Amino acid sequence: PLMNSKYLLERARKEGFAVPAFNIHNLETLQVVLDTAKEMQSPVIIAGTPGTYKHTGVSELVSMMESACASRNMRAILHLDHHQDIPDIAAKLNAGIRSVMYDGSHFPFEENVANTLKVAQLCHEMGASLEAELGMLGGQEDDLIIDAASACLTDPDAAVEFVSRTGIDSLAVAIGTAHGMYKSVPKLAYPILEKIAAKVSIPLVLHGASGIPDEDIRKCISMGIAKVNVATELKIGFAGALKHYFEVHPEGNDPRDYMAVAKQAMREIVLSKINVCGSAGKS
Ligand code: 13P
Ligand code: ZN
Numbered sequence: 001p002l003m004n005s006k007y008l009l010e011r012a013r014k015e016g017f018a019v020p021a022f023n024i025h026n027l028e029t030l031q032v033v034l035d036t037a038k039e040m041q042s043p044v045i046i047a048g049t050p051g052t053y054k055h056t057g058v059s060e061l062v063s064m065m066e067s068a069c070a071s072r073n074m075r076a077i078l079h080l081d082h083h084q085d086i087p088d089i090a091a092k093l094n095a096g097i098r099s100v101m102y103d104g105s106h107f108p109f110e111e112n113v114a115n116t117l118k119v120a121q122l123c124h125e126m127g128a129s130l131e132a133e134l135g136m137l138g139g140q141e142d143d144l145i146i147d148a149a150s151a152c153l154t155d156p157d158a159a160v161e162f163v164s165r166t167g168i169d170s171l172a173v174a175i176g177t178a179h180g181m182y183k184s185v186p187k188l189a190y191p192i193l194e195k196i197a198a199k200v201s202i203p204l205v206l207h208g209a210s211g212i213p214d215e216d217i218r219k220c221i222s223m224g225i226a227k228v229n230v231a232t233e234l235k236i237g238f239a240g241a242l243k244h245y246f247e248v249h250p251e252g253n254d255p256r257d258y259m260a261v262a263k264q265a266m267r268e269i270v271l272s273k274i275n276v277c278g279s280a281g282k283s
């Protein structure tokens with residue numbers, strides 16, 4: 001059965017490491033993350049946006065995940081990343097998924113609270129864990145695009161109220177990161193993270209980790225971040241290796257050859273993020 005992420009993230013926050021959440025899109029990217037996590041004995045979260053589940057098919061991804069974990073004799077968490085549609089979340093809970101992020105960050109506070117509370121009840125009835133977001137990240141995550149002007153940082157006092165009124169299990173914070181890569185590396189709002197961490201005891205989640213220097217990610221983890229989301233850097237590594245392969249082998253056409261080099265490139269990034277998260281040996 002698929003696991004929720006509540007206890008793992010609570011343990012991570014308590015022990016001062018973070019669980020990396022990697023966005024995957026197909027069999028090969030799932031295999032890279034699981035193989036690397038197994039080798040490093042790292043806990044890991046396999047994340048998919050609504051667009052990813054649409055691409056793979058929900059039951060196909062659930063089946064792949066279950067059989068890939070069983071054949072490796074390992075456990076991992078399959079997660080819904082940035083889901084916004086409540087009936088869609090309910091359907092995916094029914095398909096067996098037990099780790100959810102509901103993203104109501106674009107709504108006014110009261111509406112975000114009301115919707116998040118509804119999803120929290122739905123999730124907790126099914127034994128699933130819920131992450132929700134307050135404040136809003138800029139950038140692009142699949143079909144979700146937020147311009148820089150609309151992005152806003154998490155208000156620490158509002159975060160306390162949000163967590164206590166919704167009963168969520170982890171909180172995604174906006175502290176200056178954005179989805180995608182950066183034109184210039186952002187200055188993170190450490191005083192805000194410090195205030196949130198002092199007032200909110202549940203695990204905190206860092207979105208938009210692609211392009212953030214390792215030392216910044218480490219500092220965030222030392223301050224209470226217990227889950228680090230990585231998507232874009234993996235895509236760039238995988239696609240970059242494919243582009244290079246076909247430049248060198250314009251006649252190439254065997255997926256077993258070109259996928260192998262793409263997987264190898266992605267593996268290096270997964271390995272490096274596991275090291276930054278301090279999660280090796282924690283599974
Ligand atoms: P990046 O694409 O910047 O790594 O962000 C990933 C993310 O937050 C997924 O939810
Ligand atoms: Zn995100």
Ligand code: NA
Binds near residue numbers: 178182232
């Ligand atoms: Na980013």
